[in-house]
Amino acid sequence: MFPRDCGSLQLGERTWVAAVLRAGARVAAAASVALLILSGAAAQAADLVRSGTLTIEQVQIAFIGSGNLGGGTLAVGGKNYSFSVGGLGIGGFGVSKMEATGSVYNLKNINDFAGAYVQARYGIAVGSMSTGQLWLQNTKGVVIELKAKRTGLALSLGGDAVYINFD
Secondary structure, eight states: OOOSSGGGSOHHHHHHHHHHHHHHHHHHHHHHHHHHHHHHHHHTGGGOOEEEEEEEEEEEEEEEEEEEEEEEEEEETTEEEEEEEEEEEEEEEEEEEEEEEEEEESOOSGGGTSEEEEEEEEEEEEETEEEEEEEEEETTSOEEEEEEEEEEEEEEEEEEEEEEEEO
8 A cells, every 4th residue: 555645655665765856857858968968959951952762660669767679770862771769768668669751851971860869759548549749959059850550558759779780
């Protein structure tokens, strides 16, 4: 049974709850910074030069914190490149499978695609009904915009650190 107040928690439980709250605050602060960065990138759509398209399939598990793992295909200059994607973040709850399609912008060199990205996301999935959009940006200025279809039961709103690696 859930305690009525924190005074009914044992010392060890209070310490654990405090540690979780401190860690959550740090991740929330990092996610807020990521969202501010990405909102600036999305707001400057005139600066985006479309370079290619991509598809991604991944599984996301979230309960305040979130994790995702999957892969996809990047199409640039008539060539296809397979890649894997994974990350950790904050925001949301549930389990969902995501299939997304979108565009890559500002990719001047194929080697600039792989690496670390910050991601802002929102979406909801109930069974096979879903909606959602994701924006990712790396330090080399590459921007990814994705429209997502999710299946499962999940609410997603937050930010992540995502790593993309060529297979």
